[in-house]
Amino acid sequence: MNPFYFVFGRSANMVLILIFFFCPVSPSYGYDPLDPKGNITIKWDLLQSNSDTNDVKVSLLNFQLYRHIEQPGWKLGWEWLGKEVIWSIQGAEATEQGNCSRFKGGQLPHCCENKPLIVDLLPGAPYNIQTSNCCKGGVLSSMIQDPTKYAAVFQMNIRAGGAADSDFDMPQNFSLGVPGYTCAKPVQVAPSKYSSDGGRRWTQALGTWNVTCIYSQYQASTSPKCCVSLSAFYNDSIVHCPKCSCSCQGLPGSKCVKFGETPSLLQQVKDPNQEPPSIVRCTQHMCPIRVHWHVKQSYKEYWRVKITVNNLNILKNYSGWNLVALHPNLKSLTQVFSFNYHPLNQYGHINDSGMFWGVEYYNDMLLQEGEVGNVQSEMLLHKDEGIFSFREGWVFPRRILFNGDECVMPPPDDYPRLPKNTARAASFTLSIIFSPLFMLLIIFAC
Template sequence: MAHFRLVLDETSMGSSLQIFFLLCLLGSLSLCYGYDPLDPNGNVTIKWDIMQSNGDTYDVRVSVFNFQLFRHVEKPGWRLSWDWVNDEVIWNMWGAQATQQGNCSRFKGQRPHSCEKSPVIVDLLPGTPYNTQVANCCKGGVLSSFNQDPSKHGSMFQMNVGGATNSTSFTIAENFTLGLDGYTCGNAQSVPASQFTADGGRRWTQAISTWNVTCIYSQFRASPNPKCCVSLSAFYNNTIVPCPKCSCRCQGLSGAECLRPGEVLQMPHDPTDHPPALVRCTNHMCPIRVHWHVKQSYQAYWRVKITITNFNVIRNYSEWNLVVQHPNLRSLTEVYSFTYQPLYVHGYVNNTGMFWGIKSFNDLLLQSGESGNVQTEMLLRKEPSDFTFREGWAFPRKISFNGDDCVMPQPDDYPRLPNAAMAHDHRILNLPLSIIITLLPLINHFLELFLR
């Protein structure tokens, strides 16, 4: 291997640093801007439909769609915000509400619902009175991933807007945000006007104009610390490979508090808000640990057990999901107690699958404790072309929990086959050669007879 020596003067040092930072920037684009190769088109789309003009006011229908295959919008849900371009106000709203009315002193008599220049809108909770609802509203801002429950991936509200400079020009608002960690929204783009059914589906009606705003997620922007880790074990090795130390945080560093054995939890919080992170004290300090155990080997199949453990002492994970990359998932035969769906990336199976719980059985991952785990087993068919237990092949290449990548152990640390097993495997793979070696004395004897 060739070795190179780099000598830098001040000029070349400056240029090299520029190149270095440029490469770092390019290398982190997918991480910072949220591109996920397993969900290349995943996004949250805000659809802004101008439905009709009423002279000095106009009606708007706003929809929020989660088009991410395996990432939810969890509690406390979206908090949609934007900046009005002119002097717009929201006179009335159905299916959602503004968190602040703002300064409406310029209006006499009936006051608008909100006069905020940058209103913050929240979804109504389930069970809201019927006269304030619209279709597909009132989910508390929670949206399911598109794969897991397409019927719950969207939300909608309506509002009556006034106070614009010209109510027929319909200038779109700007600077949209979802109020969710890790999400960044782009500029509004004009798209073909949406169509809707009317009169019980007997005719179609159309919006006056429609804009789309696309928001994407970045795990790095959401949190600099990972949220899950992976541990490994196998039937052929007594070693259990734990999650890497300090996978998510380190005890005592950067305010990483944890609950020690015997300590009593005293941290009240608003049940409608996202509970703060507090985990049990571990070497990895992750809220979630995924354990992959190679359990058994049969003649034509092998069995894996997956256990997901919640170390968060105050949070349940509802409708959780797990995404796994493994070369043998294309030959998965049966899954017990989890729902499974292969992921088709760029139109083909990419040895990647999505697991989630069964409704009302194990779709709720309870907070840390005796019941704070869910588990399944799966049976995979051995493919002669690539199956082996050697070199860590039986372990996953990548695992994510609720859309966030988990920290994996180093490949060098994976449980290895014992030397005897590897030798046995080698003899099996080279069986024809061993037969030839065994027959060589007999072949040699016949050659001697023939040559006499």
């Protein structure tokens, strides 16, 4: 073998290793291998354009499999390139009207802000200001949980603030107003088509632009939001969440409430338009959400798991919550009790991940910390021949995500282990003792 090629190959491999360790791909880009195509798309349709007015239709489409937008909801923002104003709007409203003093007499515009902030209407809004797929308080369901509530739509009449201009300028710098989401620049795509008579005649927009927004857990929060604890029927010990999984008691900005105490914030009036402050029950892990995975029973051909989700947040309820688990035996899941389930087989034959969520009007609301601040379910899995084992932590999940955020797992070395099989050890010892005696009996018999 040529030593030059050997040295060069070793050097190239070493360079690749150094690049991998010292120049990793930043996780803030938001790529999710369980939902590689997941995003929230803002679709901007120009329906009609006159000399000084434009009618547009804006749609927010949540194409994420398990991430959703819960209360207080989305707050869509952008920046006008000129002096445009929102003259009228249906299906949503601007949070501020702004300075409209340049319009003298008569009706004033709905919003004159250069950077408007638009919010969804609340349920029960008057019919004359509604549009289809509006009025959900800014809540967007994920694609799997409720495909009928993954979209929000509103329409606007936009007027130029100065001289008449027939050109339409697409606004820039879009934002969703939800922590963790980053929006790209608008991209013009093929015009949207609409039909009002069942498909006999189609009309299309004068222009359509898409704005793609992706989520990154690392941009949403500097610390995790959940942790996982483990237990099994064959081991008396419980593996608790790792210490300081989400925070540590005593750190600056780390607020918690001891058992028996009532926080002063509970006496304050909650603002439904703002995210409640994160105040959790004092624990060693300081996480608002704890997921407990318990291997409950073993049958001849099946095994049973119990999942419990505890809300340790003092002030917050989780509506429309969901849980994603990765385990190699999920492909043989037989039955789930009191939870909904959907497999996440995004890579064809690889089916080792699934999504759980609550049953509507039963346990789809995870209440704040207290006696009823938990939801639980059990599932029955078939023992796959050749791969199933209680040893080496095989029955515990590889990853757990709550509402799309990664939970902190205990170290694999701490997983509950099988007790030593004394019967097998005893039989092995007896075989060592009696084997020579048996051989001697055979020799003397011959």
